[in-house]
Amino acid sequence: MDNVRVRIAPSPTGYLHVGTAHTALFNWLFAKHNNGKFILRIEDTDIQRSSKEYEENILEGLTWLGLYWDEGPYYQTQRLDLYRKYAEELLKIGAAYYCYCTPEELEQRRKEALAQKRPPKYDRKCLYLSDEEIAKYEREGRKPVIRLLVPEGKTVFNDIIRGEIEFDNEDIGDFVIMKSDGIPTYNFAVVVDDYTMGITHVIRGEDHISNTPKQLFIYNALNWTPPEFAHLPLLLGPDRSKLSKRHGVTSVTEYKKMGYLPEALVNYLALLGWTPEENKEIYTIEELIELFDLRRVTKNPGIFDITKLEWINTQHIRRLSVEKLAELTLPFLEEVEWFNRNNFDKNYYLKVVSILQERLKTLSQIREYGDYFFLDKLNYDLETVKKVCKSPDIHIYLEKIKEEWSKIPNSEFSAQNLENILRNLAETHQIPTKNLVHPIRVALTNKTVGPGLYELAEILGKERVIKRLEEFIECLKEL
Structure with missing residues (x-):
């Protein structure tokens, strides 16, 4: 595990999703556990959909979670010359070729293949174009893409989490690595970036498994040593479908606005798909770094449960x-x-x-x-008042409480003294204590539940307590 280098490579086409944060966290923990480097790369080649707002949101979300990067952010749009350089090298060695087929022609051939029950992959029409055919397409103004020549046989790789995975190259077909506008496709840019940045481990979601053979073709064609791969389980909603907006909030920064602690969200995300040896659920960041092991990541998807996140958040709040x-x-x-x-x-x-x-x-x-x-003033909920003040004489007892509590010196207006006076009055008049406690709670808070009545009354202070009792008694008289 010498010189571990991992990366997170979000696209600024949307806000930082908890699924992306989950992947970022596992990369970050792996890097920190192995004294490695965590690199941030912004994959912004989708120029039409990318925005500065989304980019800033991604940076804000990662920073709030404490997932600080050691290098970057690097931007793919600033590396276009690099992609062109390696695309030309692939052309030069015969591992790639120009394709002049139009989208309409490709769609027509795709339909024909499906009708004949053949796999709808590229038919290599442009692989052996003559000089005359190329000149004709050039005169027509066609701008070619560059396709990688997929080798025959099978592609096998070892996934740290899933073990050996095999693909039949025959099912893949020659895919585009450079678009006609000079922008690299995802699979090509990723390989060039990961290799030139010295990435040792690619840790990403399982939805990228199908991309891995395509990327390995490129590594092999350029005679580069590929990194190790680990494909994480996806996050699902409670209905076991892919986590989306219909399951609730999915943006990391929205959890910040809702009042969640970053350490609680990190704690929860770490436990989705990873099972530490210790049998507990609340961890500090330092503990997660110390314990994290990719080999203990499961293949099963993580079910994102807001109720569980809330409980973990509660535990972290209590630790503050x-x-x-x-x-x-x-x-x-x-x-x-x-x-x-x-x-x-x-x-x-x-x-x-x-x-x-x-x-x-x-x-x-x-x-x-x-x-x-x-x-300054509570607008009492009349339905609640009626519910807790069923006795027609309750205002009389509240008057007595107010009078007795008014006699307490400010310096002795304590929870213990307030409770003693109320219990003595309840005993004197042979009234269950709860018949007084519930109305007084509503009088002081306009709520039926909350912290200890006498403790909150002590904090409110004598002036507020007496004033609210007076206002509440008036409210009862009007009812």
Whole structure:
């Protein structure tokens, strides 16, 4: 494993997909585990569909995940002369040839082959063109492509994950390596790039298995030593079809916006198709690097389950220090209009984060679970109020609670004192404690569930608590 060099080569024709991130992660872990290099290459030869926006999204997503590259990004559009150089070398040694067939002619011959139940591969019509025929096509203004001459026989290669894989060359046919506009095709550009960049291991999705023999033809024709290949299992949706938008969010940066931690997404993606020896599910980045082994990658597809990702995210959130969690959640609060940044109290916020940490599944839920800590006024949900305040006398008991809690000095407005007073009052009036706790929770938070009532009341502080009890009692009287 000396001088390991691997790469990720996304095309900027869309946002960074979790499937691409999964492949990037396995390459990155393999490189880090073996003290190798991780190279980033942007395959931007699809000029019409490529965009700067997509490229920036790819770079942002990889950076957010912590998959920092050691070299690059390299761009294929800046390497066109290199592809032309090796294409001409293949022409020179007779391993490739010009093809002048038009798309219409090719389509017609494809239909004829299918009708005759023959494989619809190229029929080598242009392999032995005479000088006169070439001159005629040139006069017609035809711009040729370059095709590789596929050798006879079989192609066998060893896949690190899947073992020996064999292809019959007869089924492949001479394929285009350079288009008529001078742009290389995927399989040709990949080989030239991987060879000239010194890539030792090509780790990619199993959908590329069928490309491997074509690439090996090119390696062999140029007398180059090919890298080792490892084809990863694909990511599927819960219905076991290829992961797509209909299964939900597939863009890596959308998970960032939704409040997922990068270390949680990395942890989850690493476990899709890879089984570490240790019997656990939560890993740090350092642990993943230490344990990663391509030989423990399975052939079975990984099922992307957002519920499992959410659970892993929850575990990573619980591992954060309160200070770090406060730092990460604050930007999500700042996005909502009711949050007043000018009145921000850091110590108060640390208390809020501390009490909510066990409940957060994503960072963005700070807005949903903690809004009542920052709102000046709660707009009570009347259906919820009716549900928890069925006793016609409840406002009387809430009045008594308000009066007793009002007597507590600010310095002694603690969870323990609040609980003692409420329990004593419930005992005095022979009322189940829960009959008071639930209405008070709604009064203070406008929610039926949440962290401990007395603890959250202590954080809210005496002034807010008394004010909300007064407003809630008025709401009950109106009902």
